Amino acid sequence: MSNPNKQRTRGVLLVNLGSPESTDVGDVRTYLREFLTDPRVLDNPAPIRHAVVNLFILPSRPKDSAEAYEKIWTEEGSPLIVISERVTELLRERVDVPVELAMRYGNPSVKSALRKLASMGVDDLFVIPLYPHYAMSSYETAVAKVKDELAKLPFRMDLTFQPPFYDDPAYIDALVDSAKEYLEQDYDHVLFSYHGVPERHIKKGDPSGCYCLQTADCCRKKNPVHGMCYRHQVHATTWAFADKAGIPPEKYSLTFQSRLGRDPWLTPYTDKTLERMPSKGIKKLVVMSPAFVSDCLETIEELGMEGREDFLEAGGEEFHLVPCLNDHPKWIDVLEKFVREFEEGALVDEHPVIPQP
Numbered sequence: 001m002s003n004p005n006k007q008r009t010r011g012v013l014l015v016n017l018g019s020p021e022s023t024d025v026g027d028v029r030t031y032l033r034e035f036l037t038d039p040r041v042l043d044n045p046a047p048i049r050h051a052v053v054n055l056f057i058l059p060s061r062p063k064d065s066a067e068a069y070e071k072i073w074t075e076e077g078s079p080l081i082v083i084s085e086r087v088t089e090l091l092r093e094r095v096d097v098p099v100e101l102a103m104r105y106g107n108p109s110v111k112s113a114l115r116k117l118a119s120m121g122v123d124d125l126f127v128i129p130l131y132p133h134y135a136m137s138s139y140e141t142a143v144a145k146v147k148d149e150l151a152k153l154p155f156r157m158d159l160t161f162q163p164p165f166y167d168d169p170a171y172i173d174a175l176v177d178s179a180k181e182y183l184e185q186d187y188d189h190v191l192f193s194y195h196g197v198p199e200r201h202i203k204k205g206d207p208s209g210c211y212c213l214q215t216a217d218c219c220r221k222k223n224p225v226h227g228m229c230y231r232h233q234v235h236a237t238t239w240a241f242a243d244k245a246g247i248p249p250e251k252y253s254l255t256f257q258s259r260l261g262r263d264p265w266l267t268p269y270t271d272k273t274l275e276r277m278p279s280k281g282i283k284k285l286v287v288m289s290p291a292f293v294s295d296c297l298e299t300i301e302e303l304g305m306e307g308r309e310d311f312l313e314a315g316g317e318e319f320h321l322v323p324c325l326n327d328h329p330k331w332i333d334v335l336e337k338f339v340r341e342f343e344e345g346a347l348v349d350e351h352p353v354i355p356q357p
């Protein structure tokens, strides 16, 4: 039993998704294997998941993905990792407790970050998964990974997790501020493009088992079942943003990108929407991707290169992609606020988890 009079040592762990070690096809294959054999990402029964990954995905996808990573790689490495490291450094300057960074897949690993924090005496850890929205394949797998790795290590820490912050006014304020100069220009429409997930994942996260995805607008309404509903939460971010930025309903829409495989994923799809927009009179477009707090392959390459080309080839005239929050000072303010709330004991160490077989 822990001694209630002992002084606790707090620490902070930021967890992002991760990238391959390099753009070599072998490194990309290693990364994709770890990513796609995660049962919270491809949630088929284990033998099917391994067969799909080893027989259908790993023989061909690493080469295509490596080419895509080539286009975005910087001298310092993967944008997602470089930006996350910068954010970690900036947060360290703001708070008086140790702050470490870990990636759910690849490096720096969760295990190495936990070891570092333990070596600094941390036994009361605040974990911030760097995802505004709850998805089994992003937020939840980050939480599970921290718990699993800690259980295997020879020391104990209390864990508190930052809940998804999709409608936190400070996060919305930071997003609006980051998009300000784009929204001051003349534009026809704002497209909010979120990373997609399979529809099945949404149904699994519905504790009632009979609400989400039952009607076209179910997830758009407020409902107590939405603690784990990615579809509801991305809509809530979009409404809050539009409200704060003063964008009328007819001037914005929401789509989902990055579909993988043949199962039904959330619709409408970003690529199809971009191709259709010019014929509907949308020629000057602003695009935002608030599911990502750091620019990455999905924003720089998929939206900024592929998406731009699709839109312009279909007759669009201007395509403006708003950068993610990255190291925006208001985003660092938000992270600092989360740490202060943890220090004040304002967060409950509880969060829902989708049951895994």
Ligand SMILES: C=CC1=C(C)c2cc3[nH]c(cc4nc(cc5[nH]c(cc1n2)c(C)c5CCC(=O)O)C(CCC(=O)O)=C4C)c(C)c3C=C
Pocket: 017, 018, 019, 020, 032, 035, 040, 041, 042, 061, 065, 078, 080, 131, 135, 137, 138, 195, 196, 197, 198, 258, 260, 291, 292, 295, 296, 297, 298
């Ligand atoms: C919002 C966060 C994310 C969710 C939810 C998510 C779900 C999800 N992703 C895949 C498959 C892939 N995603 C890939 C890249 C990628 N995904 C996210 C975030 C979420 N994914 C990020 C930030 C990135 C970029 C990483 C980087 O290094 O920049 C990839 C790898 C690239 C590729 O080969 O296309 C895959 C694969 C699934 C299947 C899924 C939900 C089930």
Ligand SMILES: [Fe+2]
Pocket: 195, 258
């Ligand atoms: Fe993804």
Ligand SMILES: [Fe+2]
Pocket: 211, 212, 213, 218, 219, 220, 226, 229, 231, 232
């Ligand atoms: Fe829902």
